[in-house]
Amino acid sequence: MQLRSLIAAALAAVLLGAAPATTRLYSAPAGNRPAGIPHPNLPYVAILPSGRIVAPVGRSIAIGANVTALALVPGGRFAVVGGSAASGGTLLRTIDTRTMQIVARVANSGSRSEAIGGLIALHDPAMPGRTILVASEARAGKIAIFSIGKDGSLAPLHPAISLPGSDPEPMRLALAESGHLLLVADDRNGRVDTIDLATRRPIASMSVGALPSGLAAFGPRIFAAGAAANASNLAIRALDSSAVGSENIPLDAPLDGATTIGGVDPESVAIEPGGRFAYVTLAGVDRVVAVALDASPRVVDGIDLRLFANAPYGTMPTAMVPSMTGRELFVALSGLNAVAVLDASTPGVLHRLGLIPTGARPVALSLAPNDKVLFVANAEGNGVSATLERIALTKIPLERTTLSALRYSRVSHLVRGNVLVPPLRSGRKSDAISHVVDISLGPTYFNSTPNLRMLANEFAVVGDYYADAPNPELGSQLTYSGTITPLAWLLDTFRGRTAVEAMPPDLYPRSGYIVNALARAGMSYRVYGAMVPEGPSAIGIPLLHVLHGAVGYAPKAGKRASDRALAAAFTARYSREAASGNVPSYQAIELSSNNPLVQDRALGTIVNTIVKSDAWGSTAIFISPRQAIGATQADPKHSFAVIVSPYAKRGFLGHAHASTASVLKTEEEILGLPALSLGDLLASDLANYFTPTLDLSVPQIGTNERMER
Known part of the structure; x- marks a missing residue:
């Protein structure tokens, strides 16, 4: 023991005397402040458990649920958010976008893993003059339809639409043929089902690959991004099989299990207004790629959305919406609590313009028809409740909001070795x-x-x-x-904990x-x-x-x-x-x-x-x-x-x-x-x-009690 003490003293002297060069270190901006809402008069400005800060731009409202989907009602007067209630079961909320107040609520009791997978609001092809909300109920395996009143109220239209096949799991939704056809991504069966909204009947089904998280349509083609057997791809399919052949565009190389462990995790697909390019968010590698949609579809360009060059991954681009003009592309960065604003004025070529701070974990975006207002659904909002955020884009000082978004995510300082x-x-x-x-x-x-x-x-x-x-x-x-990856959050929400344990590649x-x-x-x-x-x-x-x-x-x-x-x-x-x-x-x-x-x-x-x-x-x-x-x-x-x-x-x-x-x-x-x-x-x-002073004394621990499971 005396020898150990001498060694300890010598080592302490070495440690105390060392003075290597400085290194730039990042830390959470919370400092010594606890998590929570510091100012009661600012209920949406919060310090998160991670130590980061959320101070969303614009106006926010608490939803009080786990938000997974967002739809803007035609005309823009109302927004509807969907998700799961804290006590279990599906939940819908209608918000008046002028007053940012909840005007309608719909909740169905159920288990923890019941939630709304996707939402679309549109004029009803079956009844001109009526506006409807289409909601995918993943656990029930059905598509629910609600009529939307002039006051934003939601009334269910029965019966719900059942999907074909075994144990379907409807998630993302998209419209085709000017709103006449509804496309439904069935995550569990790796396919897209087509529903005629005029007759409320499924009319077709096509395989697109596992977990089709991103879904869009343009003209005669359907675009679904998801996981293949060993690498993610963008599946291109035809609404009419005689119009165009099927294509699978690789979005990743096969994983080697050494340097590439998890997949690229495609989360959303958007088509630029001219229909010449598809954009795909890759949450696993902090990237948005552009896919040329000519005679030989292929990835032609992309933009890296990491925090800085060669930074570790983690900004996690998920939801995405292009402006009506196609000049801008708005991308939710769920790992940075911000929306990235990209210059897309040259189709297929993207450049950074700046960042807009949001609530915690933005998961869904919707843009007003005039391109002047952006709505953001934040799954963790102010750390207590999910939120809906309304951002007036015409009033955004983008340079200042970019600096704020960065300041809320980290502080940087030089530390001695x-x-x-x-x-x-x-x-x-x-x-x-x-x-x-x-x-x-x-x-x-x-x-x-x-x-x-x-x-x-x-x-x-x-x-x-x-x-x-x-x-x-x-x-x-x-x-x-x-x-925690977006796919891990998704599977935990919709399938429960055993799904997270199963670990598909893009979950990593x-x-x-x-x-x-x-x-x-x-x-x-x-x-x-x-x-x-x-x-x-x-x-x-x-x-x-x-x-x-x-x-x-x-x-x-x-x-x-x-x-x-x-x-x-x-x-x-x-x-x-x-x-x-x-x-x-x-x-x-x-x-x-x-x-x-x-x-x-x-x-x-x-x-x-x-x-x-x-x-x-x-x-x-x-x-x-x-x-x-x-x-x-x-x-x-x-x-x-x-x-x-x-x-x-x-x-x-x-x-x-x-x-x-x-x-x-x-x-x-x-x-x-x-x-x-x-x-x-x-x-x-x-x-x-930690201290450089070595103390080898051994704590007295009780270990003799009888242990049982």
């Missing part, structure tokens, strides 16, 4: 910490977790920490990648998870109960091939995970690895028991094994929940994180705003990895919770 936790993008790894253990907790509370309480009292606690995922499945993606972030970054860097890792969706067989998914041989514990197929079995598996393997000096650089552990006490005992066993090993002196353990757990009544996402390490500040309680991505960013900094996404790049790190 830190050899203990080097700043991201410094090109260094920690000189003292070579082993990182990430322990992700399920629902837990301090009053039933004696081991967690003891560790929190003795080590460093992130006091103003926010777990900003609504459930553990989305929380896992956020924990290991720093972001482009650069993958931290294990993919470690594999690219040639570093070792192991996972226990983490990242494996459905037991060991799930490793066969090509995108998860990096987990072959790296799974320390996963439940057997059809069985629930056991925290007790996980802790035992970790203890046995870690003890062998520590004794031989082969502890992996990174280990991810997910505890999942619904019993907080069982989870806490497993936590105690794991931490006790680490602190009593020879690797303890070079280890940092991060303990945090992977979902919102309602730790405080003021904000259900307000939670905690605990850092256990010989280099953690003992008994320290920090009050700087931090989030789930903050933990990932700090782990990347310690291990010398690049940022995986915009989420971790712009998050505030936890470097301030």
Whole structure:
């Protein structure tokens, strides 16, 4: 022990004396301010759990639901938003666009995964003079139709239209033939169904590929963007098979599972007014591509919408709407809480004009017929409620709003080199910490977790920490990648959590998870109960091939995970690895028991094994929940994180705003990895919770209690 103390003193002297060059570091703009609405008189200006700020331009109204779709009623007097109610079931709201007040509500009770997939408002081909709203009810597999009153009221027209085939899942909608035909994207069956709105009958169905998220029509052709077997494409089909042949235009190269992990995730399709080009948003790679629609359709150009050149992906362009003149293209950036305004005056060639701040996670856009007003549906709005935002485009000082959008997303400052936790993008790894253990907790509370309480009292606690995922499945993606992809949000909303676990290619972030970054860097890792969706067989998914041989514990197929079995598996393997000096650089552990006490005992066993090993002196353990757990009544996402390490500040309680991505960013900094996404790049790190003063004392952890699932 005396030798260890001498080594500790020498290392501390080295760390204190080091003074490398400065590095530019990005952080969340919240600083020390908590999440919430700082000014009651400004209810739509908010600090988000991520530490970013939303201050939407124009006028907003709270919808009080999970918004997924938006339609502007002909004439522009009313807008209708659709989504799912907080208590489950579908929900529709009509908003008077002049007063920005809700004038009609329709809600149907149902399960959590029932929601509106798409909306279109139009003059009824079956009854001239009547205006109708068409809504796709994904879970019910039907198309509902409502008459729209002069006051914006919605009255259902029965019966709903049933779609052909097995277990249909209608999502995106589009009109063809001047509004006479309705096109319906069936996500589950990978096809587009055509409905004659005059007769209310399906008349045709065509295969377009998996998950056709983007849908549009022009003249005799249908355009559907979605996932193919191994790469996304734009499917071009004919309304009349004699008019034009079928085409599949590749939007991505096959994924290699090493540098390209997730797909490009096409989200929307728009046709420029002349019909010569189609635009497709690719949320997975922050890009809008132009596809020439001549005799040989092909991708001819595109625009990169990343935050800056070579930035990690994460602005996530989703919805899109061109102006009536075609001179501008408006693109929702759901990962930046902004709308990008693009110059499209030369068809097929796009240039940036600027940004307009929106509410949190804009997912749908609609433009008034005169091109003067833009409506934005924000799924997370002010962090409390979804919102509809009305933006008067004639009054936008675009240069100023662009600077505001950037300021709301990050702050930038130069920091001196830190050899203990080097700043991201410094090109260094920690000189003292070579082993990182990430322990992700399920629902837990301090009053039933004696081991967690003891560790929190003795080590460093992130006091103003926010777990900003609504459930553990989305929380896992956020924990290991720093972001949640649009497709993950979509599948979680419409199919529930098991769909997220199934992990189709476009659900993954482009650069993958931290294990993919470690594999690219040639570093070792192991996972226990983490990242494996459905037991060991799930490793066969090509995108998860990096987990072959790296799974320390996963439940057997059809069985629930056991925290007790996980802790035992970790203890046995870690003890062998520590004794031989082969502890992996990174280990991810997910505890999942619904019993907080069982989870806490497993936590105690794991931490006790680490602190009593020879690797303890070079280890940092991060303990945090992977979902919102309602730790405080003021904000259900307000939670905690605990850092256990010989280099953690003992008994320290920090009050700087931090989030789930903050933990990932700090782990990347310690291990010398690049940022995986915009989420971790712009998050505030936890470097301030570490000290160069080494303290090898071992905490007293209780691990002898009987543990059961």
